[in-house]
Amino acid sequence: MDERKRLILNAIIQDYICSAEPVGSRTLVKRHRIGLSPATIRNEMADLEEMGYLQQPHTSAGRIPSPRGYRFYVNSIMEDYILTPAELNKMEELIAAAGISLSHNPRQLAKLLAAVTSYISLIAEPADNVQEIRHINLIPLTVASAICIIVLSDGSVKHHTISIPEGVGPREIDALAKFINRSLQGIQLKNINSRLLWELKAEFAGNLSLVDEIYNLVRHQLLADAQELVMDGATNLLNEPEFRDVDKVREIFKTLEQNEQILKLMEADPRRIEDLAIKIGPEIGLESFTDCSLVVATFNLTDRKVTLGILGPSRMQYAKTIGFIRWLREYFSSGGS
Template identity: 40%
Template sequence: MKMDERKQQILLAIIKDYIDTAEPVGSRTISRRYKLGVSAATIRNEMADLEDMGFIEQPHTSAGRIPSNLGYRYYVDCLMQREQLTEEEEGAIRNGYEDKVREVGEVLNRTGRLLANLTNYTALVQTPRMGISTVKHIQLVLMASGQAMIIVVMDTGAVNHQIISIPENITQQDLDQISSVLNAKLQGRTMGSIRLTLIKEIYFELAKHRNILDLAIELMKDKIPSVKEDKIYLEGVFNILNQPEFHNVDKVKVLLSLLEQEDKVKDILKQPNQGLGVTIKIGSENSQQEIQDCSMITATYQIGDRILGTIGVLGPTRMDYAKVVTVVDSMSRNLSRTLERILKGNG
């Protein structure tokens, strides 16, 4: 069977209508609502063909058709025309980050909120991939005897801290000394670049201060590289409650408990990434069991040609692809630009 012009138009009509109404759509509806110049009977015949080809399916015999995953796939690949942003939306994106926003964390946060608000689905924003941000400052603060806090500030504005155990006899002066050595050695470096050579340099530097040497080495080897840089900003989780497909509490529970598990959420975005541009995963194309009746639209953001991370929107397969693709694309470009401004602005 061949996919001719008319079949395409009918498939398009079915998908558009279904995205709108969330109801199975029948031949009558199409012939009434869309001016295709043929009768319902003809449409019925074509629909039977489309079903044979696997693009649409029937929930039950006497119902209309709904798009299959394959149908959506054909739609986004061949039929869909991206929706233009309204001026309002364009404005919202453009003004999303007032210039006073300088912290990367804050930028990502706003990105998530905007994505969720513009699409009415759930937004996911990944922090920039480790290895791009560099250490700006390291500080050790004595909290109590035998306890210190280590604070690592990245040039992105990210701040990480953790409490660590130290020998009882270490003083704040000792810590200051270590801090200054660490700062001298690590400033401007990425986490990934902390290598043995550096550790040797530290060793050499502090060799005469045996009491703090071990601590310094430990920090270098274990504590600092373990600073976690990746995090997912989740926004608009509750938007799914507005979708008719989630009117039953059990489905909500499945999805929400997935989104509660941070590592699983990370996996969702950590798909082997297909280069630049917008990626669409439809239903069972998603590897995670729990979102196999959802679709994800993602896009990477970057500086130059270095990909930093991914942003995405998660919604039911019956999602407004035409719109979401535009929004995600536009937001990812804007995010790239904004990060470039912030990070290149620094030294």
């Protein structure tokens, strides 16, 4: 792969990213002022196709980048993108609009990302069962119900209404709360299992059905609690010309509804460089995402870590997307709230 081929491949990809149309030799020469004739370009294109970096939708059409072409572009050609003043402005504006809750509310963050990239944004809060229980609280609500609030060491809060058996008064509830706190405080989630709970139950002297209920809650709410996934900007996909087909879109949206699958995608990736992984088309490993690409990055917010993904067409503006991510990461790590 000599320098000229790189140049041409780059030009083709840039062009295709903008236009979404197969690019031919003549148009390429016209738009990019390369000092070569269409014929030469044609030869080079034929070579690039043979090498697997380009493909032709049909014989008499221009070339479009293959997944391998994008991969090469991303790995070896693409240069850092510096946000334009307009983009910075927009970003600042959106940050201001999101206000204080940006780093605490994944939805706000997802919205921001989708708005700024115009792709689909995904935010996953890692299911991090090294967390320990910091505090458990029981707050009576009515005579027959109370709220159980559980605070974890990462600052996240879970809560659930539980019913109080007849005849159990505030005093007993208080005693129970104290007992539970003593017994579970400081224990890592991954170490909580039925055996532990069973042992604790044996120790307790008061109302058993109540302690049962709370332990059940702990088990089901905390341990089985699925990792949360927030998404925004799904409609952005409908603006891309390659997704004008309802059936295609439906398959993609259906897949997006299966949170577990998406969360799996966003897990750590061996190829990750600088905490950033890019999966292109078939690399994603999902039939319906063949024409998509996914950029995944981990992010340190003020009080916790999140994984974030940008899902767009394979014809994605990789450099710019990564630029946005880098800028935001910088913003948060330098104390942006």
